[in-house]
Structure formats: C-alpha cells, structure tokens
Amino acid sequence: MIVNARCGPIAGTPRDTHTAYLGIPYARAPYPGHAFDVPQPRRPFTTCFEATDYGPSPAHPHVGQELFPDPVIAGDEALNLNVYAPTRSDGPSPVIVWLYGGGFFTGSNASPWYDGAPFARDGVVFVTPNYRLAAEGFMILDDRVANRALLDIIAALTWVRDNIAAFGGDPDNVTLAGQSAGATAALALTGAPGARGLFRRLAVMSAGTPLLAPLERMRQLSADFADQLGLPPTRQAISAAPTARRMALEQAWLPGEVQAPAESADERARQAGRDALRWQPTLDGEVVTTAPDEALARPDAVDTLLIGTTTQEWNFILGDLTDAPSTDACLKGMANLGFTADDLATYLRELDHDNCGNALAQALTDRTFRRPARHIADTAARAGIPTYTYQSAWPTPLFGAVHCADLPFVFDHLSAPQAPELLGPDAPQHMAEHMHTALVRFAYGANPGWSAYTIGERRTMVFDHDSHECTDGLAKTPNALKTLT
Numbered sequence: 001m002i003v004n005a006r007c008g009p010i011a012g013t014p015r016d017t018h019t020a021y022l023g024i025p026y027a028r029a030p031y032p033g034h035a036f037d038v039p040q041p042r043r044p045f046t047t048c049f050e051a052t053d054y055g056p057s058p059a060h061p062h063v064g065q066e067l068f069p070d071p072v073i074a075g076d077e078a079l080n081l082n083v084y085a086p087t088r089s090d091g092p093s094p095v096i097v098w099l100y101g102g103g104f105f106t107g108s109n110a111s112p113w114y115d116g117a118p119f120a121r122d123g124v125v126f127v128t129p130n131y132r133l134a135a136e137g138f139m140i141l142d143d144r145v146a147n148r149a150l151l152d153i154i155a156a157l158t159w160v161r162d163n164i165a166a167f168g169g170d171p172d173n174v175t176l177a178g179q180s181a182g183a184t185a186a187l188a189l190t191g192a193p194g195a196r197g198l199f200r201r202l203a204v205m206s207a208g209t210p211l212l213a214p215l216e217r218m219r220q221l222s223a224d225f226a227d228q229l230g231l232p233p234t235r236q237a238i239s240a241a242p243t244a245r246r247m248a249l250e251q252a253w254l255p256g257e258v259q260a261p262a263e264s265a266d267e268r269a270r271q272a273g274r275d276a277l278r279w280q281p282t283l284d285g286e287v288v289t290t291a292p293d294e295a296l297a298r299p300d301a302v303d304t305l306l307i308g309t310t311t312q313e314w315n316f317i318l319g320d321l322t323d324a325p326s327t328d329a330c331l332k333g334m335a336n337l338g339f340t341a342d343d344l345a346t347y348l349r350e351l352d353h354d355n356c357g358n359a360l361a362q363a364l365t366d367r368t369f370r371r372p373a374r375h376i377a378d379t380a381a382r383a384g385i386p387t388y389t390y391q392s393a394w395p396t397p398l399f400g401a402v403h404c405a406d407l408p409f410v411f412d413h414l415s416a417p418q419a420p421e422l423l424g425p426d427a428p429q430h431m432a433e434h435m436h437t438a439l440v441r442f443a444y445g446a447n448p449g450w451s452a453y454t455i456g457e458r459r460t461m462v463f464d465h466d467s468h469e470c471t472d473g474l475a476k477t478p479n480a481l482k483t484l485t
Helices: 117-121 134-138 148-167 181-191 215-229 235-240 243-252 265-271 327-336 341-351 356-382 419-423 429-444
Strands: 002-005 008-011 018-025 080-086 093-099 125-129 169-179 201-205 304-310 387-392 459-463 468-471
Touching: 002 148, 008 018, 018 117, 080 117, 080 148, 093 148, 093 181, 093 429, 117 125, 117 429, 125 148, 134 148, 134 215, 134 243, 148 169, 148 181, 169 181, 169 429, 181 201, 201 429, 215 235, 215 243, 265 327, 265 356, 304 356, 304 429, 327 341, 327 356, 341 356, 356 387, 387 429, 429 459
Parallel strands: 093 125, 093 169, 169 201, 201 304, 304 387, 387 459
Antiparallel strands: 002 008, 018 080, 080 125, 459 468
8 A cells, every 4th residue: 555645655554444654764864873963854755665664763772671562673764653544534534643651761663562553443543653762862962952852753743744644644633642751752742832733632641750850950961971981972972972882871771670679678668769760851941941730731732631540550669568668668768759657657548558568659659640640630621621531440460550551451452462461361351442442532532431620520530340430530549449439
C-alpha cells in the first residue's frame, strides 16, 4: 500500500484492518555527528520509502527492566515514526500521537506494546514517534539549547500536521497521549509555544514528578556529565565523543533502583524518594515558557484532558516487604517524601495494615504520581477545560496495580510479548475493552464513558474487574477504591 504524502511516496504493509507504515524519518538523521543538534527538516523522498520495518532507536543503554520489551535497534535515522492507518474510513479519522515512557533514559517506538493496530481497527490513525533520550534529549551545551527531546516531538507533530491527511488522518483532530515519561513530555508541551495548535486533546497516563526540572539543575547536570566524560561542555566536543563512551556514562547514571536496588528492606525504605531522575524537561524560557500547572490554567490550553494513574504505581520500588522494614527506616523515607509520622499512622490505618513498609510504598506512589495528577486535574477543571480522571486498580499477581500494567489494557493487547508474564492468566479482557474504548472515544471528541471531573465531586473512573465511578478517586487508598462508588 503506497501513499503519496507531502514528504514523498511511502509504502506500508497491509494487515487485516489497517496498513502499518514503520520507521518513517520525520527529521534529519541525528547520527553520526548530529546527536546534539536541534531537529532539522528532512528532504522529501525522491523514491518510494519502504516503511516495512521498525526504524532505529534513539541511542540509549540497554536497560534490563522486566515490565515490557524495550528493543534497541542500531542505525542513523533514529528520528522516525510509525503510522497505523485504518483500511476503511467514512472520512478523515481522528489521530492519536503516542509518546512512549522510559524515564527519559530508555524507550522507543519499536516496543511491540505500542503496536497501534487495535486503534486503527477502531478507526483511529495512530502515530508513535521516537524522541531523543537522556543527555542527547536534555543536555545544555554552549548553544544554550534545552529540551531537544521536546523539539523532536514538536517536529513529529509538525510532520503529522503536514502529512497525516495522506494516511486518512485529520490534522485538525489530534490527541497527544503518553505514559510515564511520555506523559510528562506531553504535559510539558502545554507550555511550549512551538507546540501550540499541533494537538487538541491531551491524554496523560502516569506522569511522574517533578514535571519540570529547574533550569539551573539541568545546567549543572550538563556540566557534570561533560566533566565525567573529560570534555568541555560544547556541542562540538560532546558530539565528537564516541557513542559507546557516552552510553557507558549514561548506564552509570541510571537511577539506583534500575541498577541494583538495596538488598536490605530498611535501606530501601530510607532511600525512598531520594533517587530522582537526572535528565528531563526543564522550564528553559524558550522551548518551554510555562509550567504545566500554569499552562492548563488557561481555558484554551487544550480542548479536553484525560488524566490518571495506576493505584500502586511505584510501590514495587521498595521490593519484597515480607520482612517489614523498621519504623525508623520508614519514617526516614516518609520524611524524604515530605510526610510526617502522623501521615505514616494515617496510611497504616487507611490501608488496614501493620507493615509500615506497605504504608511507605503507597505514600511513594501517591507523592510521585497520584497527588500530582489530582493537582493537574483540579487546575484544568477550574479553568473550565472538560477533564476526566481515572484510576487503573486491577492488581497484577506479583506487583499489584503497578506502573505500566495498564498499557496492555489501553492497547487492547493482553497477549503482547511479556504481557502474560506480568498480568498472569486471569487479566480481564472486558477491562481491556473498556479502557481501550475510553481512549478511542476521547480521540473522537466524545466523553470517555464516565462523568466529567469537577472540583465539587471529582468524579473518577476506577478500572478494575468490576469498574465503577467514585468521588475523588485520586485521593483514596486502593483499599477504599474497591468498595466506594
């Protein structure tokens, strides 16, 4: 199947309900030699581009995480995107542009978990762009450019505006969606002048805090990174450094829980909340001029907002809590999060548990994900933006309602590689249909299937084996969400 887009002719692979166009370059190749350049437009194809295989990944160290597959594909044209286009459509289709997660240090659009076939099946043109990671995405050098990763995403959204009609998509009906780091990037783009008008709706899953890093912190990290490479912090010097050398340092800079979590439950408790991400978006005043909670205070920031988390996002970071950590260790962890001894007692009471490690684990999730999501929802709702919130509460057998466990449900792909190992044999298909349909409805401009969020009630959809609405779901413990309506 060949389309004639503004960027040139592109051949894809026909499937049952859609055509997949994979690895389409949307900007000039960053490798070799341009890893720290701002994204540049690519010349149109003069011959048909064969978009039949995943394109290269942005350079990043291979992270042995167990939640889902994260392939690393070598090659120069890392700034590429995948398009999944419906075979049949009654008219221009809504578009979802999906931003992958990975903590800004890993991830790519080649993960089979991001296959857009179920969305194309349901009439949505689904687009997954790559964006640069870690130092390449966020390091500030002598050209003073920050947030190259966000500039990549803006370049991909611009490509969508200019080319997506050839694939049957409506360039005036774009939903920007993402999970984890991708959700954080999507929120950051609400305050990016270069992204204005490139998307109408925002669907945010499991955005972690802080949503933006202080500019001075990013400058200091950049200086430290260059210093540890033994190089001056210039674009010329860092670009000339061997990629393998930079990746070795990126590996050493991975968060502690990714590298080797502490063996002692007490030590894991004491470290809770201390190991922040290094590389991430920053309020630089040029690419990003307004923080998300200020940007979304404007009624015209987006047409509608969908935002939520899983109920136990980050609990697993504390590891096996069968042997409970000491109260003193948990109090230290609570203090790292800005909580008090009284807060620990409240969590123990509300969780109906005598293991203070479980209370700390839930506080870690709430402080990092759920409370910030509630704050963003409050901000948008007060501005008059139609807002919808959710909680994904179905527990996986080993980790509970953990970070990333909702992805196979949203993509209606419970059999995706490694998904059965995470979800177990009893993952409810009807919940996948419910969550997937919610995002499809949202992309079409309808409500996702439940009541809008208002400051008065804060109505929230709780996705579980028996899904239901409740009030203020982002502020309630997982225990309470099981029963409240």
